[in-house]
Amino acid sequence: xxxxxxxxxxxxxxxxxxxxxxxxxxxxxxxxxxxxxxxxxxxxxxxxxxxxxxxxxxxxxxxxxxxxxxxxxxxxxxxxxxxxxxxxxxxxxxxxxxxxxxxxxxxxxxxxxxxxxxxxxxxxxxxxxxxxxxxxxxxxxxxxxxxxxxxxxxxxxxxxxxxxxxxxxxxxxxxxxxxxxxxxxxxxxxxxxxxxxxxxxxxxxxxxxxxxxxxxxxxxxxxxxxxxxxxxxxxxxxxxxxxxxxxxxxxxxxxxxxxxxxxxxxxxxxxxxxxxxxxxxxxxxxxxxxxxxxxxxxxxxxxxxxxxxxxxxxxxxxxxxxxxxxxxxxxxxxxxxxxxxxxxxxxxxxxxxxxxxxxxxxxxxxxxxxxxxxxxxxxxxxxxxxxxxxxxxxxxxxxxxxxxx
Numbered sequence: 001x002x003x004x005x006x007x008x009x010x011x012x013x014x015x016x017x018x019x020x021x022x023x024x025x026x027x028x029x030x031x032x033x034x035x036x037x038x039x040x041x042x043x044x045x046x047x048x049x050x051x052x053x054x055x056x057x058x059x060x061x062x063x064x065x066x067x068x069x070x071x072x073x074x075x076x077x078x079x080x081x082x083x084x085x086x087x088x089x090x091x092x093x094x095x096x097x098x099x100x101x102x103x104x105x106x107x108x109x110x111x112x113x114x115x116x117x118x119x120x121x122x123x124x125x126x127x128x129x130x131x132x133x134x135x136x137x138x139x140x141x142x143x144x145x146x147x148x149x150x151x152x153x154x155x156x157x158x159x160x161x162x163x164x165x166x167x168x169x170x171x172x173x174x175x176x177x178x179x180x181x182x183x184x185x186x187x188x189x190x191x192x193x194x195x196x197x198x199x200x201x202x203x204x205x206x207x208x209x210x211x212x213x214x215x216x217x218x219x220x221x222x223x224x225x226x227x228x229x230x231x232x233x234x235x236x237x238x239x240x241x242x243x244x245x246x247x248x249x250x251x252x253x254x255x256x257x258x259x260x261x262x263x264x265x266x267x268x269x270x271x272x273x274x275x276x277x278x279x280x281x282x283x284x285x286x287x288x289x290x291x292x293x294x295x296x297x298x299x300x301x302x303x304x305x306x307x308x309x310x311x312x313x314x315x316x317x318x319x320x321x322x323x324x325x326x327x328x329x330x331x332x333x334x335x336x337x338x339x340x341x342x343x344x345x346x347x348x349x350x351x352x353x354x355x356x357x358x359x360x361x362x363x364x365x366x367x368x369x370x371x372x373x374x375x376x377x378x379x380x381x382x383x384x385x386x387x388x389x390x391x392x393x394x395x396x397x398x399x400x401x402x403x404x405x
Contacts, residue, residue: 014083016046026206083117086136099143107156118144152221160223164198336369365391
């Protein structure tokens with residue numbers, strides 16, 4: 001529908017992100033659209049900049065995980081541009097579920113043109129190349145396949161724009177680093193070896209979004225796979241060197257299997273910066289238990305000593321155990337009060353009961369060191385779940401040290 005004569009309302013999900021901002025700029029330049037941009041925080045710097053720069057933009061505060069919020073956003077709109085991301089969604093399956101929910105609401109509310117930002121389906125592309133997967137790609141691709149299963153003429157008019165890594169990433173996260181062995185040298189560490197990487201500019205993505213909205217007769221029912229260049233890292237380094245008149249840049253040649261050469265403790269350190277779901281999906285599956293990365297994760301997380309561990313780290317482990325689709329169940333657990341007073345009370349008090357139960361489900365060995373009576377009181381609630389226990393070792397503090405008595 002029109003906000004005024006000749007003006008169409010477009011709802012944008014993901015408008016304040018790297019992809020969304022150029023799309024807002026490009027659509028605004030046409031003067032054909034009023035844009036309703038969803039944002040979790042209308043007072044964020046990105047949101048305030050958009051609001052000040054583009055008078056045709058109305059910021060809508062909310063979260064696309066909220067069904068009622070999405071319904072409100074889609075009220076009276078002509079079209080929708082949707083770009084979700086796996087991190088703000090809360091993981092692989094959540095992005096799939098939310099992407100389908102958003103599309104279904106658009107269909108139900110008779111949106112006249114739904115444009116979805118997707119990525120390639122790596123599981124299908126790499127099925128004969130080691131079975132590697134990239135889950136933030138595949139989540140979008142699965143939603144895109146769901147959209148493609150709907151008749152664009154009879155059910156809902158849709159367009160899919162399948163993109164690639166952005167050139168603009170080389171202005172931020174892909175910038176060269178200082179060589180630790182030579183401070184005067186800049187290095188690109190990118191696991192591409194001598195293979196080319198497909199890249200696209202954000203402005204080009206925005207152009208295709210504008211083209212799709214302006215040419216529905218040509219774009220509806222299409223999945224546009226767009227790219228700007230196919231370039232090797234050596235070619236990219238040469239371009240950087242010429243642009244900045246510097247011969248002090250080089251590409252360190254690695255491929256993705258270089259991870260296999262890392263010591264176990266480094267691999268585990270990397271995993272600590274990932275969400276539990278990402279660790280499970282990326283490094284561990286029961287079908288690939290023989291893989292070294294999977295074995296490291298499995299062995300490490302099934303033999304645990306909780307002692308001088310941060311609360312965030314403990315919650316990370318607990319979430320890893322309790323994730324229902326591919327759970328890791330510890331076989332050996334040591335709870336030690338050698339350096340932490342009332343450890344069990346500290347870590348278990350605020351935890352979901354089901355999560356605690358999951359920790360004990362497959363437990364065969366439980367050791368309590370320097371425990372208090374309150375520790376046993378807390379654990380007593382979960383004894384019924386310790387059906388596999390074979391070894392139990394308990395040492396108490398001296399009675400005078402037990403402040404609970």
